[in-house]
Amino acid sequence: MINDIKNDAQERMVKSIGAMVDAFKKIRTGRAHPSILDGVMVDYYGSPTQLSQLANINVEDGRCLAIVPWEKPLIPAIEKAIMKSDLGLNPSTTGDKIRVPMPALTEETRKQFIKKARAEAEKGRVSIRNIRRDANGMIKDLLKEKEISEDEERGGQDQVQKLTNQSIAEIDGILAGKEKDLMQV
Secondary structure (H helix, E strand, C coil): CHHHHHHHHHHHHHHHHHHHHHHHHCCCCCCCCHHHHCCCEEEECCEEEEHHHCEEEEEEECCEEEEEECCHHHHHHHHHHHHHCCCCCCCEEECCEEEEECCCCCHHHHHHHHHHHHHHHHHHHHHHHHHHHHHHHHHHHHHHCCCCCHHHHHHHHHHHHHHHHHHHHHHHHHHHHHHHHHHCC
């Protein structure tokens, strides 16, 4: 029973870390990467659709993305969606291709992106702590129902705490890597 609770908590913690990593992908560094445009939604015949489902997104060089839509009439809608996104990008169209140059990051924008990354990491930590609270609550319920002994309860809570510490350490490591990435000129 305690192993089931521990495994469930571990699975949920891995998902929380995955969600944080996805959020980090949207925080752009100085380099061009197709995942920067993951959150961009384009109006496709009245329904919002992810840009990656409507076009090919490639890295043209280190500082420029090339977007080739599968339907030519979508070019203005894609440009509009990229401009509306909160990424600070200005696309330019050349025939059937949209180029998105990545502006160089200033010191101020780097600090803003680091703040954003730290906020996402804190959300991840809070999520991990909530999972720990849920797992410990389930273990205490088992003790109340006399399905486990007090020693088993203590051991189960220790295991959940170890998982929590590992997950938070992993989040801190990922955050440190992102900060290093953002501060590279």
